[in-house]
Amino acid sequence: MKAAQKFALIIGIIYLAIGLSGFIPAIVSQSGSMPPSIEKLGVVSGFGYLMGLFPVNTPHNIIHIVTGLLGIVASIALDSSRLFSGQLGIYYTTLAVLGLVPVANTFFGLFPLYGADVFLHGLTGALGIYFGFFATPSLLKLFKKELKEDAVSGEIL
Incomplete structure (x- = not known):
């Protein structure tokens, strides 16, 4: 298994666990006083702080579950895991x-992105x-090997 x-x-298991634990009331603290940004939040069902730290709601938990399942499925093959990892990196960095922008830190009223x-x-x-x-140079090595073999055989790419 490659890196x-x-x-x-690993990220699939972690995000699946985070998403599922967001539905367990004992782990999600229901804050008595909601922050002012929650007033902007369109979906307040299931709102709370996972482990008292991460703001979550129902759509947020569902997205974490889907991310986790996609990660677990993508780990089967190297090319799909690289595609998953790259796309995950782009989306989650975004x-x-x-989350740093005050106007967009509730993702337009769908789920909270602020704080932790x-x-x-x-x-x-x-x-x-x-x-x-x-992280996976083996694909680059495979690609270079294919190019080298094609150059030796005389095929034009």
Whole structure:
């Protein structure tokens, strides 16, 4: 199992666990006083703080579950795990940046992206970009080997 496959599997398990735990009331603290930004949030069902730290709601939990399942499925093959990791990196880095912008930190009223979520999404995005685009040189070696074989056989690409 290559590095990108391990990353996709591990991140898949982590995000699946985060998404499922967002539906367990004992783990999600229902804040008595909601921050002012929650007034902008269109979907307040299931709102709370996962482990008292990460703001979540029902759509946010569903997205984490889908991310986790996609990661687990993508870990089967190297090319799909690289594609998953790269796309995950791009999307989650974008979410981290949106979480820093006061106007967009609730993703247009769908789910919260502020607070500790910025750090979680930023770290996930950075790792996804690394494992999706840089960490598996074996594909580059395979590609160079194919080019070399094609050059020897005289085929024009």
